[in-house]
Amino acid sequence: MLRWILFVIVYLAMALYTLQALRSGTRFPWLHYLYLAIALLILGNFIYQFTVGDDTGRVLNRPKSYAFGFLIAILTFNLITIFFLFSEDIYRMLMAGYHRLFGGRAEFSLPGRRRFISLMALGLASIPFGALLYGMYRGKYRFRVLKYDLEFKDLPDGFHNYTITQISDVHSGSFDNREKIEYGVSLINQQQSDVILFTGDLVNNKTSEMIPWADLFATLKAPDGKYSILGNHDYGDYIPWDTEEEKAQNLQDLKKLQREMGFDLLLNEHRYLERGGDRIALIGVENWGRGGFKKAGDLRKATEGIHPGDFKVLLSHDPSHWEDQVIHDDLHYHLTLSGHTHGMQFGIEIPGWIKWSPVKWRYKYWAGVYEELGQFINVNRGFGFLGYPGRVGIWPEITVIRLRKTGLS
Structure with missing residues (x-):
């Protein structure tokens, strides 16, 4: 009081x-x-x-x-x-x-x-x-498509010009305009990428938040499928539950719903994507974040059976995981895809001139593509919004990444 x-x-x-x-x-x-x-x-x-x-x-x-x-x-x-x-x-x-x-x-x-x-x-x-x-x-639904070409010397030939669409941080519990979400989902499909990858935070707290929107996201299509991981909000850690059993059931329901929507949910595990006899490893870890966030991600478990020489794409929700563990890991992770920061949903971005948000004081890698030790990360600014019900300057993002083999046209 x-x-x-x-x-x-x-x-x-x-x-x-x-x-x-x-x-x-x-x-x-x-x-x-x-x-x-x-x-x-x-x-x-x-x-x-x-x-x-x-x-x-x-x-x-x-x-x-x-x-x-x-x-x-x-x-x-x-x-x-x-x-x-x-x-x-x-x-x-x-x-x-x-x-x-x-x-x-x-x-x-x-x-x-x-x-x-x-x-x-x-x-x-x-x-x-x-x-x-x-x-x-208006700003919270001002979806934009950001496209990047990333070159790698050791990319298998069969994956030259392979396209990935990444989305992250849907936060379906915040949505309030079905027409705008239909447009955003349609925009994802319009990219016609080879694979769709979702990097966590489907809901704010509860699986029930996603149920009204599940039919829309089920329409997402890609030739090589769509894969997902969990973000920190997906575990239901930020609200009180009557019992631990109720909280655990909510997580199980969320996992089930993702699979019903057609996503292959990676829980500290990996899959191989294949093209023309070549293959790349797609690795997905559960949430790992510093500063009090859940640390359920397990790189060792997720990469069991992967050959060190495989080309690797890692899905990890929080970019602090990349900074603290991934880039210094014994395995070389060619490309990591993250989200989590939302770019704080507030900032100033003029391509080629300025990219600033207060979130940079919390996260070194907070939006866009970065390279360290020959490894790349893309931090997606998020599809949805949380807390402040809007976006200023940092617009909702759909990322399209084209993988290219150095020396090939």
Whole structure:
């Protein structure tokens, strides 16, 4: 209760401070009342959803995620506005102190400058505020296809120009628009890749989240099939269960559902893909992540029976596994496919110019293709979304990778 009281006090203080900018910058009282109404509505909805709303506790359902999203948007607006106003207040206080110490008349009231700074603050704050709202309305389903050509000296000839479509982090429990998901699934099929690989997090917490969407994902087709692994959210570790048996049954149901959808679920095991007498090893491990995430992945078990000279494609949900274990393993893993980071669903990407997201402070390899010690990893930005119900700058991704043999055209 105390933390809610403190939260409300801080929130209202920020709102009132922001209201000063609106009063200084605009002369329309209805705009001031509108801002207060929106701020109070967002606050009330957030408190309701996280205290007495449905599915209270640790379950982040759609109403909660939208309450969280709107809160983040208005807090961002308030913080940016307050930064400029507070800076101007500090400046005025310092100038007043200077005049008192060294003589002269302090000017506490400079309406023209205050209005200019208020308008500038509101204008700048409206940019991320609008972007966050856009991310919730359109950005989360702004699917894009990213294509990469990767060359390998030891790729078997039969797999030259072999294509892989990778998807990751579906998080079906967050979906709220069937038409958009139908489009995304259709876009995957349009790539006409040789194989489809899914690198974990089919659900947020429960198998039941995927049931309304299973028929759509069952339509995914590729000549060499579709394969999947588990991500950290697939184990149901982030919500309370009445019994351990119920949690275990949920995981078994998820595994069964994936197979019913046509996926070959790899649980610390491998398969061989064959072309024209050549073959490559497809290895799938369960989730392995640092920093408190489940470590169920077992490279030794997954590669039992694999020849060291085989060309290897590894599916491992969390890229920290690649960094901490895979690239220094005795076996050479030519290509690893991961997801997990979502690119934080927020950042700035201009191809050839900039690729930035706050998630880079947590993960060294967080989006796109990287190479270390002659081994590649692609970190998919994710098909779905979680927590904040949107995406800004880091759009949902479908990856198409073409394998090429060095020296062949």
